[in-house]
Each structure stands twice: as C-alpha cells, then as structure tokens.
Amino acid sequence: MQERDADTLGGFAKGLAVIEAFDETRQRLTIADVARLTGLDRATSRRCLLTLTRLGYADFDGKFFSLTPRILRLGHAYLASTPLPRIVQPYLERLSEATGESCSCSILDGTEIVYVARASQRRVMSIGLAVGSRLPAYCASMGRVLLAALPPGEAEARLRDTARPALTPRTRTDMADLMAELERVRGQGYALVDEELEIGLRAIAIPVLDTNGAVRAAMNIGCQAARVSPERMIETFLPQMQAMQKLIRSIVR
Amino acid sequence: MQERDADTLGGFAKGLAVIEAFDETRQRLTIADVARLTGLDRATSRRCLLTLTRLGYADFDGKFFSLTPRILRLGHAYLASTPLPRIVQPYLERLSEATGESCSCSILDGTEIVYVARASQRRVMSIGLAVGSRLPAYCASMGRVLLAALPPGEAEARLRDTARPALTPRTRTDMADLMAELERVRGQGYALVDEELEIGLRAIAIPVLDTNGAVRAAMNIGCQAARVSPERMIETFLPQMQAMQKLIRSIVR
DNA sequence: CATTCATTGTGCGCATAACGCACAAAACGA
DNA sequence: TCGTTTTGTGCGTTATGCGCACAATGAATG
Numbered sequence A, B: 001m002q003e004r005d006a007d008t009l010g011g012f013a014k015g016l017a018v019i020e021a022f023d024e025t026r027q028r029l030t031i032a033d034v035a036r037l038t039g040l041d042r043a044t045s046r047r048c049l050l051t052l053t054r055l056g057y058a059d060f061d062g063k064f065f066s067l068t069p070r071i072l073r074l075g076h077a078y079l080a081s082t083p084l085p086r087i088v089q090p091y092l093e094r095l096s097e098a099t100g101e102s103c104s105c106s107i108l109d110g111t112e113i114v115y116v117a118r119a120s121q122r123r124v125m126s127i128g129l130a131v132g133s134r135l136p137a138y139c140a141s142m143g144r145v146l147l148a149a150l151p152p153g154e155a156e157a158r159l160r161d162t163a164r165p166a167l168t169p170r171t172r173t174d175m176a177d178l179m180a181e182l183e184r185v186r187g188q189g190y191a192l193v194d195e196e197l198e199i200g201l202r203a204i205a206i207p208v209l210d211t212n213g214a215v216r217a218a219m220n221i222g223c224q225a226a227r228v229s230p231e232r233m234i235e236t237f238l239p240q241m242q243a244m245q246k247l248i249r250s251i252v253r
Numbered sequence C: 001c002a003t004t005c006a007t008t009g010t011g012c013g014c015a016t017a018a019c020g021c022a023c024a025a026a027a028c029g030a
Numbered sequence D: 001t002c003g004t005t006t007t008g009t010g011c012g013t014t015a016t017g018c019g020c021a022c023a024a025t026g027a028a029t030g
Helices: A010-019 A031-038 A042-054 A069-080 A084-099 A141-148 A152-160 A175-188 A230-249 B010-019 B031-038 B042-054 B069-080 B084-099 B141-148 B152-160 B175-188 B230-249
Strands: A058-060 A065-067 A102-109 A112-119 A134-136 A191-194 A201-209 A215-224 B058-060 B065-067 B102-109 B112-119 B134-136 B191-194 B201-209 B215-224
Touching (some): A010 A031, A010 A042, A010 B010, A010 B069, A031 A042, A042 B010, A069 B069, A069 B112, A084 A102, A084 A215, A102 A141, A112 A141, A112 B069, A141 A201, B031 B042, B084 B102, B084 B112, B084 B215, B084 B230, B134 B141, B141 B152, B141 B191, B141 B215, B152 B175
Antiparallel strands (some): A058 A065, A102 A215, A112 A134, A201 A215, B102 B112, B102 B215, B112 B134, B191 B201
C-alpha cells in the first residue's frame, strides 16, 4: 500500500486540528481565534466549527464556540479500546492507599506522556493530574522511564524534538545530561524527578511491564517535596511499587 | 446566521463517525468493519482511517486499525477547558476516604451520563468507572438526578429517546414509573438505584450545584449491595454527600 | 490443493464540496 | 463617533472526495 494524498481527507485533518485548538487557557474560542491558532482560512475555520456544532460536539453562544461533553466520546473510543488502564487502576489504588500519596499511570505519546489512570488519597488538592492530561516527557518521572525504555537513538530523537524549557531552576535540559540520566534510569530501573517539573513536587516512577517483560506504561508516586525525602521515596515507596509491578506483570498481555 | 449544508464539512463529520466506531468490543477494526459500522462506502472509510493514521491518531498493522493515545488529545480538549472536574475531584476524594467507597461525578450528554471525575478507596476491583465512561441515564443514580433536574417535558423526551432495556431483573423501564421516580427524586433531592444497572451494585446520587443553585453535574457513592443497605446509604452517606455539596456549591460558578 | 468468498488496493471519471477572496454589516473599544 | 476587528455570506473556481469497478490478495472450506 502506498501513502498518497488522495487517500486522506483534508477537511477531516483540518477539523481535528480545530478541536486541538481548545485547551486549558482556551476554553471558548471565536472563529478568528481558531483561524489564528490553526493557520486555517477564516471561512474554513468557521465551517469546521459549525460542523462540530451541528453534530453536537460544540456549542455556539452567538460569538464563542466551546466544546461539549460529547467530544469525550472521541477520547473514550481509545480508553474503551485499551485494557491497560482498567487493569492497572486497582493496583494504583492499593499503592495510593498504602503510601498515602497520589499514584498515576501514563504512556508515551510522541514527546509527551499522557495519563491513563490515577489514584489519590490526600484530603488536600491532589497532586495527580486527570486522565488525559499531558506532561513533557523530558522532565517527568514517568516520561524518563518511558524514554529510557526506547532504543537510545529513538530516545535521543524524541528529546531533540522537544523544546525542553527549564520549568524550574532545577529542570535539567542539557541533551548530554538527559541522555546520561536515561542511561542511569535504565540501570537502576526507576526515575526520580525532584522539583524539575514544578517546585515542591517530587515523583518516583518505574515501568509497567507485560508478561513478556515489555514496557507498556509507567507508574509513579508523586508527593510534596517538603514531606517526603528522595531517600525515603527510594527506601519506602520503590519496594511497594516494584511489588505492584510484579503483580501487574503477571496479568498484562 | 443561517444553518446551511454549505457551512459544514462532510468529510470531517464522516471522520468523527469513524472514530466513534471504536469501543470496548471493537478495539481494532478493518476497513470493512468500519464501513459496516458507519454505513460509509468502503473507500470513504479507508480514507478516514488513513487520515487518522497519517496524523498519528491511529495505527495500522497491515490489516487492523487501532486508535492511539494521541486521540486522547481530542477529549482532553474538553476536560482541559472545563473547570468543574478539577474543582470536584478533591471533594470526591474526601468523600471516598470518609466513606470507604467509590465516588464519581458525571454530567448528562443526551441520554447518557459521562463520568468526569472519580475517586475510589477499595482494595478490591473498583466499582467506579473511568473518566469518559458512559452509562444510560434512565437506570443510573446520577442519571436520574440529572434527568430530574431538567424541565419535565425535556426529561420525558430524553427518556423516550432511550431504548431502556432491562439490564437486570430489577431494572425499571416503564415510562410512567420512571417519570414518577424522577418526580420523587426532585422531591427528596437524591436518587437511589438498587441493582438496576448491575446485580450487586447499589448507588446513591445527589446534584452538584453552582453558586446560583443550578445543577451542573451529579455525584454519587456506589457500593456492593451485599455490604451496605439502602437505609444505611441514606442515613450515613447522604448527609456526608450533602455536606460536600454545600462546600462545592460555594466554589462553582 | 483447488475453489469460493471476503477483503483490499487502486484507478478513474465525475460532480460538487470546499476553498478562499471580497465586501457589507455588525460588534467592540477607545 | 470613529476606527478597528470580526463576522456572515456570496460566488467563481478548482481540486477534493466520491463511489464504482476490477484485479489482487487472503482466508476459509471441502
């Protein structure tokens, strides 16, 4: 089979780009906003937005378009078709309950990780992000675990593809340093990220393996740096995570 | 502004229908599968699938197409743009920790409810469903709360739009009976669904209100029928839920 | 192994869907 | 009130997308 332009739908591609124009800071957009964000002609943007509205994926208040819950069906089509999050969820809950911290599971998508499961115990605002949330892989604990699981050439390419801004004064951004860190993660079997993504936030992550030992995802425990030292995370949290890893490994095909 | 066919993109609409063809029982599909499920011509289905693959939203193994995590960006566009789930999440966690049960929050989308937040405590397999999951509103506790919040005419129309199969021997399906039940839910301020959705599953739900008292979502506690009686749910769980409702109400705008 | 059936890749002619530009009207902000 | 920005829509153009047909491939069956 050949890859040809005639085998794809330009309008569909444009429409998907329009959906992705919405995010945390852009909850509702005008036609001009969408044209600017996507680079599409204003009339084209308008047609995409009206298509979404006509099908119930968006609302229009006379000026602004906003997405509706129906759009969740699109992401749900993936989550529903992927057994891993459902398998991992109870283990994250057990781990979260045992440690009293937030636990999450994510997979690598390009240069980002995307959360596919989470569990949290704290009465205060959760550290964990919602399912579907994304973080840059280069400075997230689970991201480093997942990058480390790639062939080194592939991992390096993905790191290069990332802008790698210093999100805190502690963020490591140098290519050679990050590649060395990935090598260290490969060796020790876990990644510990200490206030690189966000000041006050510390996380430790290990791979989620399948029965063949292949890395299918990563899971982590995140906590406030003021409450748990890195040493304590390695001494106390890591063994419990590895115990869960073993249990999960015997189930995930 | 007029609603005209020329203002929409046919290919985009077809593409979205193709994404929605994937679900729990259809994790990977052939071109012929998609054509059958969507009613589209085979060549059109093929183009949509190839467009998704070209853009990284799907993988192709030579025969089967499956969605990739990138598709989560589409649903994430909505979740990221909606503050309610993030606001409600810590309250669900507190409630879940206090009661030892699974708690969830959902909104109404047509004739279904869609989960937008959840918290769970149990070491056994969670009762709660993942964010993005959907349930038929007519026989779910949160569904009844959300239907009860609609004008009666609107609620009746949505009930009629639903197939309403009896999912268990206890499922109530009669229109008049359900409308009376919605009236009762309006009066008492909560819905209790007892093994109607699934044998062994019992859930109680109340509205999530905003500062204006408008119903924005519903939240519930679900548990195993063998462990908690309906009376106990009303006596013990309901007051705690109502306390959370008050706290949430003072924040949600 | 041959046959039958289902599926897929692809060519291709055709029709119209989609494009993008332009202009008038409306909305907004100073 | 004026200037700027945005929007709704008309419209001529074109190339996109359609769907049918056919050959090739794969799977199932006898």
